[in-house]
Amino acid sequence: MGKLLLVILSGVTLAFLTERTVRFGRRLNFAHEMIKSVDLPNCHLIDGIEAGAEDIDILPYGLAFISSGLKSPAMKSFAPDQPGKIFLMDLNEESPVATELKISPGFDVDSFNPHGISTYIDQNDGTVYLFVVNHPQFKSTIELFRFVEEENVLEHLKTIRHDLLPRVNDIVALGPDSFYATNDRYFSGEIMGFLELVLDLALSNVIYYSPQEVKEVATGFHSANGISLSTDKNYVYVADILGHNIHVMEKHADWSLSPVKVLEFNNLLDNLFVDPVTGDVWVACHPKMWELMFYSPENPPGSEVIRVQNILSENSIVTQVYANNGSVLQGSSVACVYDGKLLVGTVFHRALYCELEKP
Numbered sequence: 001m002g003k004l005l006l007v008i009l010s011g012v013t014l015a016f017l018t019e020r021t022v023r024f025g026r027r028l029n030f031a032h033e034m035i036k037s038v039d040l041p042n043c044h045l046i047d048g049i050e051a052g053a054e055d056i057d058i059l060p061y062g063l064a065f066i067s068s069g070l071k072s073p074a075m076k077s078f079a080p081d082q083p084g085k086i087f088l089m090d091l092n093e094e095s096p097v098a099t100e101l102k103i104s105p106g107f108d109v110d111s112f113n114p115h116g117i118s119t120y121i122d123q124n125d126g127t128v129y130l131f132v133v134n135h136p137q138f139k140s141t142i143e144l145f146r147f148v149e150e151e152n153v154l155e156h157l158k159t160i161r162h163d164l165l166p167r168v169n170d171i172v173a174l175g176p177d178s179f180y181a182t183n184d185r186y187f188s189g190e191i192m193g194f195l196e197l198v199l200d201l202a203l204s205n206v207i208y209y210s211p212q213e214v215k216e217v218a219t220g221f222h223s224a225n226g227i228s229l230s231t232d233k234n235y236v237y238v239a240d241i242l243g244h245n246i247h248v249m250e251k252h253a254d255w256s257l258s259p260v261k262v263l264e265f266n267n268l269l270d271n272l273f274v275d276p277v278t279g280d281v282w283v284a285c286h287p288k289m290w291e292l293m294f295y296s297p298e299n300p301p302g303s304e305v306i307r308v309q310n311i312l313s314e315n316s317i318v319t320q321v322y323a324n325n326g327s328v329l330q331g332s333s334v335a336c337v338y339d340g341k342l343l344v345g346t347v348f349h350r351a352l353y354c355e356l357e358k359p
């Protein structure tokens with residue numbers, strides 16, 4: 001009797017693990033087909049960006065901030081011994097160049113490991129704030145900087161840590177010291193995080209933070225990644241990278257979020273950028289996750305850029321704007337536009353600058 005029970009239990013466990021492994025493979029797009037390239041005519045790689053441009057945010061007047069040099073135990077780095085950097089690019093220039101921003105003394109630049117970023121402009125005095133998700137020693141903090149434009153300096157204002165912010169991926173600023181942030185995994189330990197992935201638990205969440213109040217405002221994501229606000233600031237878009245979808249959520253007066261709709265895709269969506277002029281959502285994605293996690297130059301991760309128009313309406317239009325098998329750009333994580341220019345950043349590779357054809 002005991003033996004029979006054991007056989008049945010082992011069978012059930014094996015079936016469960018097999019099913020979860022298949023699901024896990026599907027989440028990573030293990031068997032995704034070859035990438036068919038979609039080229040853009042006027043593109044070049046940006047000089048000086050060699051170790052990633054994981055996230056980019058652009059001010060309404062065309063200054064782009066680029067976070068570079070992300071290091072994580074699970075990913076390749078082409079500059080493992082160099083601290084991360086923030087670059088600035090003025091997209092109003094004829095041939096924009098990326099310049100590394102200096103950081104004011106007192107901030108520990110050696111352990112700087114920047115990830116998601118978001119800008120906020122104070123409407124009263126025009127002060128530009130830059131929020132940066134940082135992973136010193138692979139922990140998670142949020143660094144708040146003030147951008148001193150005359151000197152090209154980031155003045156460090158404060159470091160934010162919180163128990164509800166254990167594994168932050170991306171952030172969207174709501175005010176001079178408040179934001180929404182995504183935790184890409186619920187558990188902070190590596191093993192628990194891995195188990196959560198394999199068991200396909202959906203425990204990743206979105207946190208609201210202000211100095212007065214910190215709370216979970218949405219949960220149930222496989223791995224919440226990019227987060228952005230609609231142009232009217234009434235909606236929040238969250239990319240669930242392993243869920244292969246974008247969640248549109250309505251934002252309420254108490255900062256809580258309620259689901260509106262979910263758009264499904266067939267690849268792994270990373271950061272989101274909302275064009276302030278058109279409201280279009282630009283998404284960079286990973287056609288396959290495996291190549292990104294286990295890097296080999298012979299079989300590099302590809303890149304893909306998608307534009308979603310009319311995301312709030314019944315008739316959203318999804319266009320694949322760019323796709324490359326990794327021969328040019330590897331592991332695209334963000335795509336942003338300003339005045340007919342497109343910037344595409346990557347987790348650990350380079351960044352692409354394109355001039356789009358005017359419609």
Ligand SMILES: *[C@@H]1O[C@H](CO)[C@@H](O)[C@H](O)[C@H]1NC(C)=O
Pocket residue numbers: 037298299300325326327
């Ligand atoms: C990527 O595509 C190019 C042609 O567009 C081809 O020469 C190259 O072999 C492809 N690389 C991989 C890794 O598939």
